[in-house]
Amino acid sequence: MKSIPLFIFFVTFLLSSCTTTPTGRSQFMLVSEQSAISQSATAYAQTMDGYAKKGQLSHDQKLIQRVNRITGRLIYEALIMRPDTRSWKWSMKVIDDPKTVNAWSMAGGRMALYTGLIEKIKPTDDELAQVLAHEISHALAKHTAEKMSVALATTLGVIAVSAATDNRNIATGASAAALVAVTLPNSRVAETEADEIGIELAARAGYNPHAAVTLWQKMSKESGGSSFDFLSTHPSSGKRIERLDALTTSMMPYYEEKKPHPVYPL
């Protein structure tokens, strides 16, 4: 019975793979953050290579500079919040795809923004900062590694079942998991964490916290009947706008603090 030792191995692996977030929440971690970062590096390079070949990397210098300036201010604050991320290869690419309303981050601060989000939502700089700060926060809180763990657990389950006849390498699953992770919805708990970290990051970088409220109001208004990729991977509870609104008062001191806002070079 080959399947029994495999099953025991799998369960042992699962039991030894829980960590906690800075907020004290227990995270299911089959993939270490370091592993998620290295797998994401490969997945990001492949994804961007694909967009480059299709001519879909934006050449709109005005937009790229705007996105990089906002992202750079946010990253500067992220480095203060989590100094070990200085070793990350922070990256941002603007994808020329006016039909796709989306933005995502992979482990290690590799991000993408689609022009559809700019064209459909028409965000102010403060609102765009909320989107990008939310993405940075997913990376800071290791949500990518968490989603990859879920994707990998599924893949591992498949591998365990077929292992007797198929000698596939688990690393293949991990690589695929990095790609799959950006298409998986975040849990609502992860969404709340990213909202809370994001609004603070944006405020510290000098972006108005009230924009978090107007951003999500625009998202729900503009989506109408169509489903935005951003909304399906960042599911909103009915309480999101109320929760963000309640946070703005405590964020105002960070926003109103008179200090320089250096831009991390991208």
Ligand SMILES: [Zn+2]
């Ligand atoms: Zn999210």
